């Protein structure tokens with residue numbers, strides 16, 4: 001079986017590696033090729049160590065070890081021993097609201113004390129326990145869900161910033177069911193979030209007594225985990241293991257079904273034929289590849305928009321920043337005129353992100369609520385970041401080190417109805433046996449989600465091959 005995987009981000013590379021592992025374990029032969037248009041693999045994952053000694057992440061800065069997918073992958077790649085866990089104090093997270101930083105309350109006592117929410121907003125949140133579950137199974141926006149169950153202030157000061165931090169998204173348009181399926185499930189199963197927390201805590205106490213495990217209401221969170229040299233160590237290792245099965249500077253420009261096979265056209269003029277093609281590229285790239293033979297599939301893919309981001313890494317000598325930087329960083333409450341979504345105190349999260357006696361702050365600007373930021377040049381991004389850091393953290397000093405990364409299409413937006421579109425897309429793709437798609441535009445944007453989806457794609461490919469052999 002000849003398999004071509006298009007795209008060498010974490011999704012494409014993990015699919016290739018896990019497919020190879022599963023094929024070997026089952027004694028199956030396959031010829032595997034991964035095609036990547038850029039000159040290097042990794043997609044959104046890229047870690048740059050500057051000459052000054054700062055380690056800047058282009059995209060993700062870690063994955064949560066509360067889910068097994070990425071950890072298992074690291075174990076299979078024999079790099080688990082190189083993993084580094086974030087510092088303990090990185091659990092402290094902050095929200096910028098009402099002109100200052102507030103620590104996000106971690107327990108009931110802190111919730112009662114916090115000045116992040118007004119007393120009436122706290123009462124409104126507590127009233128969640130008596131709000132009946134919504135009838136009907138249709139999707140709704142995160143904002144509607146939040147206003148309905150927790151109140152407006154919880155949306156603006158807790159959920160809104162979280163949606164900016166994870167998806168760079170607008171809660172008014174994002175799907176509850178696709179962005180936070182666990183929360184949706186808790187309302188359906190237990191009638192509400194507080195009810196779920198109480199019931200699950202009771203079940204956990206009972207289970208502990210009988211030695212069984214029960215999930216918590218918040219689901220698997222975990223500790224942010226990376227590598228000393230940044231996350232790129234993971235994708236570099238995948239490239240090393242897959243060796244010459246990965247081709248870089250190899251953009252796919254055309255795809256068409258040809259009987260039971262597929263023909264691929266490359267930008268460098270080469271043509272390839274494959275029994276199985278896996279798209280692990282962004283939705284808009286996949287759309288341009290299928291447009292020639294399936295307009296409806298392309299139209300569905302084009303309904304997944306992307307939010308843009310600019311990432312500003314600022315390095316300072318420690319004594320020039322008065323703030324104690326004791327925590328993970330902060331997100332900005334919404335709606336806000338400021339284009340800053342939040343700032344991560346990278347050198348407080350992981351060791352050796354900045355030279356001795358220096359600190360590294362990484363700010364995210366733009367997102368779905370501030371699309372104009374995508375067009376800003378470097379000087380504008382630096383000026384706006386400096387203004388935002390002055391306002392939020394009181395930093396006046398000019399940074400000693402600056403690195404800006406622009407992501408024109410950074411993060412796919414799971415809009416209301418995403419689940420329905422995904423089902424339509426799966427049905428549409430089923431018309432072309434041997435065509436698969438994976439990647440962060442569909443089944444979750446976190447690295448754990450991408451690796452889990454890669455695992456399922458690898459299993460599905462081998463299952464199709466098996467059924468073809470028995471036909």
Ligand SMILES: Cc1cc2nc3c(=O)[nH]c(=O)nc-3n(C[C@H](O)[C@H](O)[C@H](O)COP(=O)(O)OP(=O)(O)OC[C@H]3O[C@@H](n4cnc5c(N)ncnc54)[C@H](O)[C@@H]3O)c2cc1C
Pocket residue numbers: 006007008009010011012035036037038041042043044045058059060061062063064250251252253280281282285309311407410411438439440441444445446447448450
């Ligand atoms: C700023 C930022 C911060 C983030 N932070 C976190 C975090 O802390 N934790 C976390 O879990 N997740 C985080 N994420 C999300 C996570 O990084 C992504 O969801 C994940 O890396 C996407 O991987 P992917 O392989 O699906 O897609 P991509 O990384 O986009 O890879 C797709 C690849 O396909 C290639 N390609 C496209 N078209 C073609 C073509 N025609 N031919 C050949 N190749 C093609 C591209 O060049 C690219 O390499 C963050 C994302 C961003 C942008």
